[in-house]
Amino acid sequence: MSGAVRDDLPHLDKAGRPTLATVATLAGVHPSTASRALSSSLKGGVRVGSADTVGRIRRIAEEVGFSRNLHAAGLRTQRTSLAGVLVPRLTDLVLATIYEGIDEEARHRGYQTFVANTNDDEAERASKLAMLLARQVDGIVLGDARIDDDEIIEQLQARHVPFVLVSRRSQRHPSVTCDDYAGGRLAAQHLLELGHRRVAVIAGEEYASTGLDRTRGFADACREAGHPLAPELVVPSPFDVAGGRHACQQILNTPGPPPTGIFAVNDFAAIGALGTLRSTGATAGRDIAVIGYNDISLASELPLPLSSVRSPLHEMGAEAMRLLLAGMDGEEMTSRTLRPSLAARESTLGVSTPV
Amino acid sequence: MSGAVRDDLPHLDKAGRPTLATVATLAGVHPSTASRALSSSLKGGVRVGSADTVGRIRRIAEEVGFSRNLHAAGLRTQRTSLAGVLVPRLTDLVLATIYEGIDEEARHRGYQTFVANTNDDEAERASKLAMLLARQVDGIVLGDARIDDDEIIEQLQARHVPFVLVSRRSQRHPSVTCDDYAGGRLAAQHLLELGHRRVAVIAGEEYASTGLDRTRGFADACREAGHPLAPELVVPSPFDVAGGRHACQQILNTPGPPPTGIFAVNDFAAIGALGTLRSTGATAGRDIAVIGYNDISLASELPLPLSSVRSPLHEMGAEAMRLLLAGMDGEEMTSRTLRPSLAARESTLGVSTPV
DNA sequence: TCGATTGGCGCAAACGATTGGGCAGATGCG
DNA sequence: CGCATCTGCCCAATCGTTTGCGCCAATCGA
Numbered sequence: 001m002s003g004a005v006r007d008d009l010p011h012l013d014k015a016g017r018p019t020l021a022t023v024a025t026l027a028g029v030h031p032s033t034a035s036r037a038l039s040s041s042l043k044g045g046v047r048v049g050s051a052d053t054v055g056r057i058r059r060i061a062e063e064v065g066f067s068r069n070l071h072a073a074g075l076r077t078q079r080t081s082l083a084g085v086l087v088p089r090l091t092d093l094v095l096a097t098i099y100e101g102i103d104e105e106a107r108h109r110g111y112q113t114f115v116a117n118t119n120d121d122e123a124e125r126a127s128k129l130a131m132l133l134a135r136q137v138d139g140i141v142l143g144d145a146r147i148d149d150d151e152i153i154e155q156l157q158a159r160h161v162p163f164v165l166v167s168r169r170s171q172r173h174p175s176v177t178c179d180d181y182a183g184g185r186l187a188a189q190h191l192l193e194l195g196h197r198r199v200a201v202i203a204g205e206e207y208a209s210t211g212l213d214r215t216r217g218f219a220d221a222c223r224e225a226g227h228p229l230a231p232e233l234v235v236p237s238p239f240d241v242a243g244g245r246h247a248c249q250q251i252l253n254t255p256g257p258p259p260t261g262i263f264a265v266n267d268f269a270a271i272g273a274l275g276t277l278r279s280t281g282a283t284a285g286r287d288i289a290v291i292g293y294n295d296i297s298l299a300s301e302l303p304l305p306l307s308s309v310r311s312p313l314h315e316m317g318a319e320a321m322r323l324l325l326a327g328m329d330g331e332e333m334t335s336r337t338l339r340p341s342l343a344a345r346e347s348t349l350g351v352s353t354p355v
Numbered sequence: 356m357s358g359a360v361r362d363d364l365p366h367l368d369k370a371g372r373p374t375l376a377t378v379a380t381l382a383g384v385h386p387s388t389a390s391r392a393l394s395s396s397l398k399g400g401v402r403v404g405s406a407d408t409v410g411r412i413r414r415i416a417e418e419v420g421f422s423r424n425l426h427a428a429g430l431r432t433q434r435t436s437l438a439g440v441l442v443p444r445l446t447d448l449v450l451a452t453i454y455e456g457i458d459e460e461a462r463h464r465g466y467q468t469f470v471a472n473t474n475d476d477e478a479e480r481a482s483k484l485a486m487l488l489a490r491q492v493d494g495i496v497l498g499d500a501r502i503d504d505d506e507i508i509e510q511l512q513a514r515h516v517p518f519v520l521v522s523r524r525s526q527r528h529p530s531v532t533c534d535d536y537a538g539g540r541l542a543a544q545h546l547l548e549l550g551h552r553r554v555a556v557i558a559g560e561e562y563a564s565t566g567l568d569r570t571r572g573f574a575d576a577c578r579e580a581g582h583p584l585a586p587e588l589v590v591p592s593p594f595d596v597a598g599g600r601h602a603c604q605q606i607l608n609t610p611g612p613p614p615t616g617i618f619a620v621n622d623f624a625a626i627g628a629l630g631t632l633r634s635t636g637a638t639a640g641r642d643i644a645v646i647g648y649n650d651i652s653l654a655s656e657l658p659l660p661l662s663s664v665r666s667p668l669h670e671m672g673a674e675a676m677r678l679l680l681a682g683m684d685g686e687e688m689t690s691r692t693l694r695p696s697l698a699a700r701e702s703t704l705g706v707s708t709p710v
Numbered sequence: 711t712c713g714a715t716t717g718g719c720g721c722a723a724a725c726g727a728t729t730g731g732g733c734a735g736a737t738g739c740g
Numbered sequence: 741c742g743c744a745t746c747t748g749c750c751c752a753a754t755c756g757t758t759t760g761c762g763c764c765a766a767t768c769g770a
Contacts, residue, residue: 011756013433013755014433014755015433015514015515016514016515017514019755019756019757020756020757020758021756029719029720030719030720030721031720031756031757031758032719032722032757032758032759033718033719033720035757035758035759036758036759039758049717049718049719050717050718053718053719067485067488067489068489068756068757069430069491069755069756070489070490070491071426071427071430071435071490071491071755071756071757072426072430072725072755072756072757072758073756073757073758074426074725074757075424075426075427075430075725075726075727075755075756075757076724076756076757076758076759077725077757077759078368078369078725080426089455090445090451090454091448091451091452093446093448093451096445096446096448096451097446099445100444100445100446100472103471103472112471112486115470116467117455117458130422131467133422134422134423134425136424136425136426159370159371159372240652241652241653241656242652245656268653271657272656274656274657274658275655275656275657275658278658297595297596297597298596298623298626298653300630301596301600301627301629301630302626302629302630302657302658303629303630303633303639303640303657303658303659304658305630366726368725368726369725374725374726374727375726375727375728376726376727384749384750385749385750385751386726386728386750387727387728387749387750387751387752388749388750389727390727390728390729391728391729391749394728404747404748404749405747405748405749408748408749423726423727424725424726424727425727426725426726426727427726427727427728427755428726428727428728429755430725430726430727430728430755430756430757431726431727431728431729431754431755432728432755433755
């Protein structure tokens with residue numbers, strides 16, 4: 001354990017903390033020697049000094065509670081061991097989980113992450129990105145890409161900052177995503193097998209590839225089975241509870257026979273839909289089937305356990321970080337797609353087979 | 356919009372990005388002049404140059420897409436405009452919401468935040484804290500304090516880094532919390548008024564003031580009403596769905612008549628309890644009342660809307676940041692306590708009055 | 711005994727931005 | 741017209757760390 005900071009040491013910084021010079025002076029060596037002794041990454045041709053000296057320096061550093069000023073080090077080395085992460089919102093459990101995967105993998109590899117919310121807002125994205133660049137991040141993970149992203153990404157490319165998209169893809173840029181199209185098909189197959197013929201989709205934001213691909217996969221599977229979706233039953237929505245509630249309302253207000261099943265491209269939206277159904281008297285899970293997406297941990301614990309398409313969120317974040325690190329090492333970056341799977345529960349299974 | 360980075364400018368940095376010298380050279384002035392022209396904080400006695408020069412410099416900076424290297428600036432000024440935030444986990448919606456409040460207020464005041472998960476683990480706390488200090492944060496918000504925290508906090512005090520606790524308090528250290536004791540009483544009064552006499556508590560982690568205070572308030576109110584808690588019906592648990600599920604199991608396994616109501620000091624734990632109740636055949640919200648804490652946005656949308664004690668999470672984070680900023684300005688730091696309120700819903704109201 | 715080799719460290723120049731001090735030229739006043 | 745004052749800008753030092761280069765002393769071989 002590093003001892004208390006003493007106030008009578010030589011070469012303290014303005015805040016009274018020991019610097020490299022403090023350690024060097026105490027050890028009777030030159031700061032450069034101390035730097036080498038304390039540098040963990042003793043790469044290739046660097047000569048590091050005698051084991052004796054190194055040991056002494058390390059011990060003294062420990063004693064006085066020295067910790068390297070990362071700003072100074074970053075200034076000198078042009079590398080910060082810092083990766084920037086942009087997400088729509090950390091209060092979205094899906095993104096928070098992905099971020100945990102990113103951060104865990106980053107720390108594992110000696111990097112730290114700097115995360116910022118963009119609220120899916122263009123101006124905020126620009127300003128948060130500028131902030132990350134000003135902090136000299138070594139690379140960036142974008143969790144809030146739009147399907148037709150250009151400006152932001154071109155900026156990154158122009159500055160030669162390695163980057164990777166996660167969760168949402170955009171054009172041909174390197175990304176790590178779940179196979180959302182396949183996931184949409186899984187949901188459709190499940191509902192079709194249960195006998196549903198008229199189903200609605202709560203489709204998510206129109207700029208996010210996640211919602212688009214899931215919806216497309218779902219629609220394709222339905223059409224191939226000979227039961228194409230009614231276009232008016234596919235309604236966009238924000239990826240949250242309130243969004244799902246409104247979308248479900250809109251679905252129920254649509255003329256024609258009500259759907260017997262609803263696919264929400266996001267679990268929170270699905271929960272919102274459950275809320276709407278409940279207040280209209282229809283019993284979700286008995287009169288109408290509901291299936292969500294992502295299989296957040298809550299889904300299985302709800303009073304009505306929610307069927308969902310599971311996507312490996314944590315793993316997706318970790319994989320994105322691995323890809324980014326590879327890119328920073330100058331390797332080729334090739335996108336990866338992870339496989340979704342189905343978690344069938346009572347919110348669909350409990351529905352008696354419709355006509 | 357900042358233009359593309361050109362490659363033929365003078366004094367670019369190693370990564371090809373324009374530096375202050377680039378702008379200065381282009382404007383035909385000395386870097387120091389450029390620095391002053393671009394420094395937003397034109398405090399007191401600083402002479403800033405003619406409006407003419409300043410305008411020209413600003414325009415050129417914009418044109419070449421200059422952005423100040425915050426590491427270099429921080430090194431020189433000894434201030435980083437960076438506040439560190441330590442939380443147990445960002446995937447805990449409660450903490451994520453508090454963090455958003457912190458971050459929003461920070462940016463509002465020209466600061467950025469650097470957040471890290473500690474998983475409520477002692478070793479991880481130490482290492483994440485060291486990391487924040489190495490990054491020279493100007494202050495720290497601790498969202499994962501323990502009731503008897505010592506080592507960590509003493510370290511901060513020794514280094515003269517301003518800090519504030521949020522959500523959880525510890526001893527007399529400056530903190531911003533919800534009045535958890537009062538919140539516990541609110542929950543108790545609600546259940547008592549509904550006629551419950553034998554109730555159980557899912558009490559949270561034993562090192563967190565939140566769970567402790569809420570439980571204490573609840574227990575005191577029950578005792579004062581002449582219906583003291585049965586000690587074996589007060590069980591600790593992690594603040595998550597799985598924790599609530601297990602705790603509820605334990606409660607149901609306790610000998611003696613089953614409780615007619617359950618108070619969970621956390622909404623997720625409450626949801627876990629709902630899950631357990633469901634699988635035992637008891638119908639929560641009709642046979643047994645459940646009330647949670649925090650009133651997360653999900654609570655009202657659940658298939659069985661969950662009663663909860665609402666705490667102003669976002670506001671709590673913002674207030675903590677305000678307090679920290681005051682502390683950084685050398686002002687006295689006095690703890691603040693925000694008021695909780697009751698949100699009564701079907702999970703308690705739907706229960707027919709017990710004997 | 712002497713030159714060649716090598717290991718261990720010190721020297722000093724960066725990295726990019728900031729800021730107190732100071733120097734010229736313009737302006738004001740009598 | 742002389743002197744004081746002010747305005748606008750530049751100089752140079754500084755923050756803490758890293759690293760290529762080169763010096764010195766010890767070791768080795770002949």
